[in-house]
Amino acid sequence: MSNISLNNIYKKFGATEVLKGVDLDIRDKEFVTLVGPSGCGKSTLLRILAGLEQPDKGSVLIDGKNVTSVRPADRNLSMVFQSYALYPHLTISQNMMTPLKLRDLKARERLPVFGPLLSRAKYRPLIDQVKKTAEILKITELLNRKPGQLSGGQRQRAALGRAMVRNPLAFLMDEPLSNLDAALRVHMRAELSQLHQRLGSTFVYVTHDQAEALTMSSRMAVMMNGKILQYGPPDEIYRNPNTIEVAKFIGSPAINIISGAIDENAHVKILDKTLDLLAPSQSPSIQVGIRPEHLSFCNEHVSAFKGFVSHIENLGADLFYHLKIQEEEQPVIIRTSANEGLKHRLKDLVHFELNLDKMMIFDHHGLRLQTHVNEPSEMAS
Known part of the structure; x- marks a missing residue:
C-alpha cells in the first residue's frame, strides 16, 4: 500500500511564498498529475514529497506514517528527473544497478559501487533484477551502452529502469518527457500509461503540458500561484471547471x-x-x-x-x-x-x-x- 497525504503544506524561498497551504491525497496505485504553468509550485511540492525540500509548515504522510522529517533515502520513493540524471561514465546496466547496491551499504562501503558491474554471486540477484526490469522496458539490448550512446527516448527508459529496480512505494516524475520531441512525447505518454498499469504502482507526475495530464492521469491537480485550484478526474475537470483560470488552462485550443x-x-x-x-x-x-x-x-x-x-x-x-x-x-x-x-x-x-x-x-x-x-x-x- 502507498497512500500519500500532503497536509497544509507551506513553503517560502526568501520572501516568495511558493506553496500556500496545499492539501493533496493520493490513493494507492493512482496516477496523479500535478499540472500548471511554470512557477506555480508543482515541482516544489513533488520535492517536498520526495524529502528533497522541507516544508515551512505542514506534514507528509505515507500510509498514515508522518515522514516529514524522514530523509529521502528512507522514504522508499523513486524519482525520475527531467535531465535523466544518469552517470555518463557507467553503462546502462551499471546505472540501474547503482541504487540496488547503495540501498543497504554503509558510507565506507559505497566506493566500489561505481566500479565495473561484477558477476560475483553476491550481485547475481541484483543482475537478474536489472535484466527483468530491462525486459519490461524493452531496453535489454542497451544495457552495455553508455548514456551518451543513446537517444533521448532510450535515456528516458533507462532513467525509468533505474527507478523501477528498487520496487519503490511510489514513482515521482518531474517533467520527464519535456526534453523529447513532440512525436516521441506522444509515444512515451502511451508507454508510461501502460507501464503504470503493468506495475500497479502509485505514480505522481509533474508537468506543465495539459495533454500529458489529460491523457495519463487517474486524477489531476491543477495548480496556480501556489495553490491547487481543482483536483479530480481529467474528464470532470475538462467538462466542469470550477474557476475561469482552470477553464482557460485546460483544453486545446x-x-x-x-x-x-x-x-x-x-x-x-x-x-x-x-x-x-x-x-x-x-x-x-x-x-x-x-x-x-x-x-x-x-x-x-x-x-x-x-x-x-x-x-x-x-x-x-x-x-x-x-x-x-x-x-x-x-x-x-x-x-x-x-x-x-x-x-x-x-x-x-x-x-x-x-x-x-x-x-x-x-x-x-x-x-x-x-x-x-x-x-x-x-x-x-
Whole structure:
C-alpha cells in the first residue's frame, strides 16, 4: 500500500511564498498529475514529497506514517528527473544497478559501487533484477551502452529502469518527457500509461503540458500561484471547471471567453443578445466560456451570431476557424471536423450558434455559476 497525504503544506524561498497551504491525497496505485504553468509550485511540492525540500509548515504522510522529517533515502520513493540524471561514465546496466547496491551499504562501503558491474554471486540477484526490469522496458539490448550512446527516448527508459529496480512505494516524475520531441512525447505518454498499469504502482507526475495530464492521469491537480485550484478526474475537470483560470488552462485550443452580463430577469446576455439561459447571480458582470467544439456554423437566423473569418488552422483531422466578433479583443474559435471540408474562407462573413447546455458562466471573481436552460413553459410565462 502507498497512500500519500500532503497536509497544509507551506513553503517560502526568501520572501516568495511558493506553496500556500496545499492539501493533496493520493490513493494507492493512482496516477496523479500535478499540472500548471511554470512557477506555480508543482515541482516544489513533488520535492517536498520526495524529502528533497522541507516544508515551512505542514506534514507528509505515507500510509498514515508522518515522514516529514524522514530523509529521502528512507522514504522508499523513486524519482525520475527531467535531465535523466544518469552517470555518463557507467553503462546502462551499471546505472540501474547503482541504487540496488547503495540501498543497504554503509558510507565506507559505497566506493566500489561505481566500479565495473561484477558477476560475483553476491550481485547475481541484483543482475537478474536489472535484466527483468530491462525486459519490461524493452531496453535489454542497451544495457552495455553508455548514456551518451543513446537517444533521448532510450535515456528516458533507462532513467525509468533505474527507478523501477528498487520496487519503490511510489514513482515521482518531474517533467520527464519535456526534453523529447513532440512525436516521441506522444509515444512515451502511451508507454508510461501502460507501464503504470503493468506495475500497479502509485505514480505522481509533474508537468506543465495539459495533454500529458489529460491523457495519463487517474486524477489531476491543477495548480496556480501556489495553490491547487481543482483536483479530480481529467474528464470532470475538462467538462466542469470550477474557476475561469482552470477553464482557460485546460483544453486545446483554449476555451472561448466572451464578456457578458445578467439582466434583471436572470437571463445571460452576450454580444447584444439575450440567451434562453438563466444564471441567478448578483455579479455585476460575467464571463461566458464555451469550448470550440460546442459552437457550430449555421444559416442566418434571429438567434445566430455573426463574425468574420480571420484565420483558419488546418490540423488534418480538425479545422479551427478563428472569427473576429464585434468589439471582442480575442477571436472566437470554432472547431469542426475535416470531413465537413473548408466551408468558409478568410474574410467570409459567417453565422454560428452556441450549445447552451455546454456554456459555462463565471462571475466577476472568476468562480463558476450554476445555470440552466429555459424550458418553453418558462419562456411562455
